[in-house]
Amino acid sequence: MNKIQNILKDYGLRLTPNREAILNYIIEKNHAVSNSDVEQTFVDMDRVTIYRTLNTFMKKGIIHEIADGTNASKYAICSEKCSVHEHHDEHVHFRCSKCNKTTCIDTISIPNIQLPEGYIFEKSSYIISGVCKSCNKNI
Numbered sequence: 001m002n003k004i005q006n007i008l009k010d011y012g013l014r015l016t017p018n019r020e021a022i023l024n025y026i027i028e029k030n031h032a033v034s035n036s037d038v039e040q041t042f043v044d045m046d047r048v049t050i051y052r053t054l055n056t057f058m059k060k061g062i063i064h065e066i067a068d069g070t071n072a073s074k075y076a077i078c079s080e081k082c083s084v085h086e087h088h089d090e091h092v093h094f095r096c097s098k099c100n101k102t103t104c105i106d107t108i109s110i111p112n113i114q115l116p117e118g119y120i121f122e123k124s125s126y127i128i129s130g131v132c133k134s135c136n137k138n139i
Ligand SMILES: [Zn+2]
Pocket: 061, 062, 063, 064, 078, 079, 082, 083, 086, 087, 088, 089
């Protein structure tokens, strides 16, 4: 069994060629991918299958959704702290204005924000935009 198959098994997912291919693709990218990135990579795959697979991965705590201020949601691999029950991806995301890639900066946590009385927290996102390490030619 390879690494990808082990991950699927660990999260209690049945092995299917589609799941293995999509998970492998997301893991190999070092930035977040959108639904349409996956569709364009796997042109032979049914769109509904792709959508469902991403949703399954999200529910299981394998990937998390990132709202980076663009129209399309992006997905990236979760940290090991995530599980079926809860996501713990309260980290900063960085969007590069040159390559348009969104990456997880999981070394920086989103600060705890105290909401005014009567407001109920659901989720937060913290996006920093700028120039990423690979586009920054000054280093
Ligand atoms: Zn997560």
